[in-house]
Amino acid sequence: MSKPVSGGFTKTPGWLDWYTGPSKPSFQLPPGAVDAHCHVFGPGAQFPYAPERKYTPCDASKEQLFALRDHLGFARNVIVQATCHGADNRALVDACLASGGRARGVATVRRSVSDAELQALHAAGVRGVRFNFVKRLVDFTPKEELLEIAQRIQALGWHVVVYFEAADLPELWDFFSALPTPVVVDHMGRPDVSQPVDGPGFELFLKFMRQHPHVWCKVSCPERLSLAGPPALDGQAAPYRDVRPFARRVVEQFPERVLWGTDWPHPNLKDHMPDDGLLVDFIAHIAPTPELQRKLLVDNPMRLYWPDE
Numbered sequence: 142m143s144k145p146v147s148g149g150f151t152k153t154p155g156w157l158d159w160y161t162g163p164s165k166p167s168f169q170l171p172p173g174a175v176d177a178h179c180h181v182f183g184p185g186a187q188f189p190y191a192p193e194r195k196y197t198p199c200d201a202s203k204e205q206l207f208a209l210r211d212h213l214g215f216a217r218n219v220i221v222q223a224t225c226h227g228a229d230n231r232a233l234v235d236a237c238l239a240s241g242g243r244a245r246g247v248a249t250v251r252r253s254v255s256d257a258e259l260q261a262l263h264a265a266g267v268r269g270v271r272f273n274f275v276k277r278l279v280d281f282t283p284k285e286e287l288l289e290i291a292q293r294i295q296a297l298g299w300h301v302v303v304y305f306e307a308a309d310l311p312e313l314w315d316f317f318s319a320l321p322t323p324v325v326v327d328h329m330g331r332p333d334v335s336q337p338v339d340g341p342g343f344e345l346f347l348k349f350m351r352q353h354p355h356v357w358c359k360v361s362c363p364e365r366l367s368l369a370g371p372p373a374l375d376g377q378a379a380p381y382r383d384v385r386p387f388a389r390r391v392v393e394q395f396p397e398r399v400l401w402g403t404d405w406p407h408p409n410l411k412d413h414m415p416d417d418g419l420l421v422d423f424i425a426h427i428a429p430t431p432e433l434q435r436k437l438l439v440d441n442p443m444r445l446y447w448p449d450e
């Protein structure tokens with residue numbers, strides 16, 4: 142049965158609901174592991190979806206996120222503002238506050254945000270802002286506005302999370318280079334995994350990371366990037382083989398600057414919805430040693446989101 146969307150909203154046709162009843166991962170997460178990319182959606186009746194959104198998801202509440210965290214064996218979450226909530230961070234803030242310190246947030250703010258609002262976000266656990274450049278998800282925001290926001294949040298010790306398509310990296314390169322904070326790239330900058338891992342496309346991204354020590358990378362979302370599958374469903378325990386070499390290369394070359402997240406509840410997927418337990422099993426293939434796993438899942442996210450613990 143289709144999952145609900147409350148508050149009188151209608152879910153975008155064709156987009157799948159998140160997977161109910163995920164398996165227990167066979168990969169053993171290290172103690173203190175952080176799911177560093179996930180979302181909460183609504184519920185729409187309590188936290189309405191933004192008028193400017195490009196899609197309407199099914200509801201995915203904080204209680205459901207925390208249940209998944211416990212089921213998979215994560216200790217903490219980093220909840221990232223998705224575009225369906227625009228710059229209204231209330232659902233995100235509510236989830237962070239309810240987490241008892243076990244969730245941090247990455248918000249979306251406009252240039253008009255006040256200092257008091259930024260302070261309130263910080264008190265709730267927000268430690269970054271997200272700039273989204275994926276054209277199917279957002280309307281264009283001028284770069285000088287984004288730079289102004291970055292300069293203001295720098296004072297709070299926050300960072301900038303960026304989401305873009307690989308083809309847009311050359312145009313965004315100078316802007317990212319000039320950002321005064323750490324820059325965290327979502328989903329490896331969305332490489333075309335039909336191309337060789339040592340081909341010019343991905344090499345450009347690796348060069349970008351090599352040249353910019355302030356750039357971090359989420360080696361996340363194989364389910365979005367994979368062209369070959371098989372999907373993490375129905376007990377298929379070795380999913381997304383075509384994405385593995387890309388993620389593994391980033392983990393091995395930049396072990397101190399990588400993060401991993403489930404991306405639950407996986408907005409905008411039409412093809413299949415992964416079993417999050419099997420998605421966790423993917424980690425063993427991209428971070429093959431206990432040391433790499435500890436950096437990816439514990440040390441790095443703790444340094445960025447809970448530096449005092």
Ligand SMILES: O=C(O)/C=C(\CC(=O)C(=O)O)C(=O)O
Pocket residue numbers: 180222223224225273278304327365404407408409
């Ligand atoms: O969940 C993600 O990270 C990826 C998304 C959605 C998104 O980023 C958003 O709506 O803000 C996507 O590729 O559609």
